Amino acid sequence: MAKxxxxxxxxxxxxxSLIYLFFSYNGTRLxxxxxxxxxxxxxxxxxxxxxxxxxxxxxxxxxxxxxxEEVRRIYRNGVTNNHVLTNEYIKERLDRQINPGSNAPKDFxxxxxxxxxxxxxxxxxxxxxxxxxxxxxxxxxxxxxxYTVVFEKIDSKFMEYFQSYCLQDLKIVDNSFSKYIKALxxxxxxxxxxxxxxxxxxxxxxxxxxDADIIYLTEKELLHLLDFDLKxxxxxxxxxxxxxxxxxxxxRFSDIARVxxxxxxxxxxxxxxxxxxxxxxxxxNDYALEILEKYDYSFPVISNQKSNDYLKKLGEYCSxxxxxxxxxxxxxEELSSTKPKYKFLSTHVARRTFVTLSLEKxxxxxxxxxxxxxxxxxxxxxxxxxxxxxxxxxxxxIWHKPKQNDLKEAV
Numbered sequence: 282m283a284k285x286x287x288x289x290x291x292x293x294x295x296x297x298s299l300i301y302l303f304f305s306y307n308g309t310r311l312x313x314x315x316x317x318x319x320x321x322x323x324x325x326x327x328x329x330x331x332x333x334x335x336x337x338x339x340x341x342x343x344x345x346x347x348x349x350e351e352v353r354r355i356y357r358n359g360v361t362n363n364h365v366l367t368n369e370y371i372k373e374r375l376d377r378q379i380n381p382g383s384n385a386p387k388d389f390x391x392x393x394x395x396x397x398x399x400x401x402x403x404x405x406x407x408x409x410x411x412x413x414x415x416x417x418x419x420x421x422x423x424x425x426x427x428y429t430v431v432f433e434k435i436d437s438k439f440m441e442y443f444q445s446y447c448l449q450d451l452k453i454v455d456n457s458f459s460k461y462i463k464a465l466x467x468x469x470x471x472x473x474x475x476x477x478x479x480x481x482x483x484x485x486x487x488x489x490x491x492d493a494d495i496i497y498l499t500e501k502e503l504l505h506l507l508d509f510d511l512k513x514x515x516x517x518x519x520x521x522x523x524x525x526x527x528x529x530x531x532x533r534f535s536d537i538a539r540v541x542x543x544x545x546x547x548x549x550x551x552x553x554x555x556x557x558x559x560x561x562x563x564x565x566n567d568y569a570l571e572i573l574e575k576y577d578y579s580f581p582v583i584s585n586q587k588s589n590d591y592l593k594k595l596g597e598y599c600s601x602x603x604x605x606x607x608x609x610x611x612x613x614e615e616l617s618s619t620k621p622k623y624k625f626l627s628t629h630v631a632r633r634t635f636v637t638l639s640l641e642k643x644x645x646x647x648x649x650x651x652x653x654x655x656x657x658x659x660x661x662x663x664x665x666x667x668x669x670x671x672x673x674x675x676x677x678x679i680w681h682k683p684k685q686n687d688l689k690e691a692v
Contacts, residue, residue: 286302291321293321297319299314299317309479317345347379355378359371367431367434390419415465418447418453432478436480436483440486448611458488495633496605497633497634497637500638520591528638529568531639540573549565601622602621604622
């Protein structure tokens with residue numbers, strides 16, 4: 282049984298409001314923008330048409346009649362020819378009839394591409410890459426598992442199949458899969474707000490993100506790296522200095538490359554973060570100032586990937602080789618990897634080192650957060666690795682047994 286209705290997007294609007302077609306069929310509902318607007322005072326909500334007294338009412342009502350006839354015809358033809366009826370199927374054919382001069386209608390992936398393109402003005406490159414990787418995995422899932430990815434089929438069954446594909450076929454770990462589901466939900470929220478999607482099953486998607494092991498340098502390792510003589514390997518020296526600068530400031534790699542004399546004001550870095558577009562102000566300590574002066578306040582630009590490769594060579598060259606075990610999870614499978622620390626070095630380790638060592642030195646968490654630009658503790662705590670040394674010192678300072686002299690003074 283199919284039923285069509287026309288409603289205003291905002292029936293209480295003082296100005297004009299879009300007219301939407303709502304087409305219900307087989308337990309599914311399509312929300313379709315007619316592209317036409319009208320003021321609520323000129324709209325007959327009972328007849329679901331423009332009031333005859335409105336100028337242009339006849340033309341508008343004829344268009345609504347045509348849209349209603351077309352959507353019913355498309356539905357009947359689909360049933361007769363045994364097509365899989367989805368909102369995308371109906372909308373595509375309706376667009377062809379109502380807007381024949383418009384661009385080719387989009388499918389699920391077409392809308393995802395549109396969403397990604399629109400985010401370019403506000404999102405960082407890593408975020409955009411996460412969206413693209415999510416799209417790529419969904420396309421490969423559709424091809425390999427023969428599961429047609431459309432809005433109407435993004436449900437609990439899809440979730441189970443897609444998770445199985447990512448974990449078993451692609452060997453993706455839990456935390457990476459969680460990021461892709463978050464990206465998908467962000468897109469689906471966007472599509473829902475614009476009327477492209479009416480299936481809200483995705484709101485129930487929940488993926489457990491496990492606490493990740495954190496790699497950072499100890500203060501001894503950091504100072505050893507900073508003082509190591511690298512004059513014979515100048516390319517490692519440049520990477521070392523940029524990395525250590527990150528350890529002393531908490532700056533992301535993408536922002537370190539943008540530091541210049543113009544961004545330094547009264548021994549503070551003033552930048553708009555490339556990733557978050559938020560303004561950041563970071564006081565420069567003696568270590569950071571010394572490195573900046575060495576390069577005349579401008580670091581040589583090296584790609585993130587090349588820097589990560591060089592950092593591993595640097596760590597090996599400087600004997601940052603304590604044995605480290607990292608544990609990840611893929612479903613019920615526990616994956617542990619034990620390697621020398623230098624094999625885990627990357628540009629992001631600098632930021633983690635800054636956070637951890639600053640906390641070890643008793644810098645207040647809210648001060649660290651103001652420097653790194655973290656907005657909430659939930660996100661911030663992922664970078665924290667409180668060492669046994671700090672826990673022990675805190676325990677002894679708070680729960681130490683009073684000495685005899687302390688007791689006498691208290692009396």
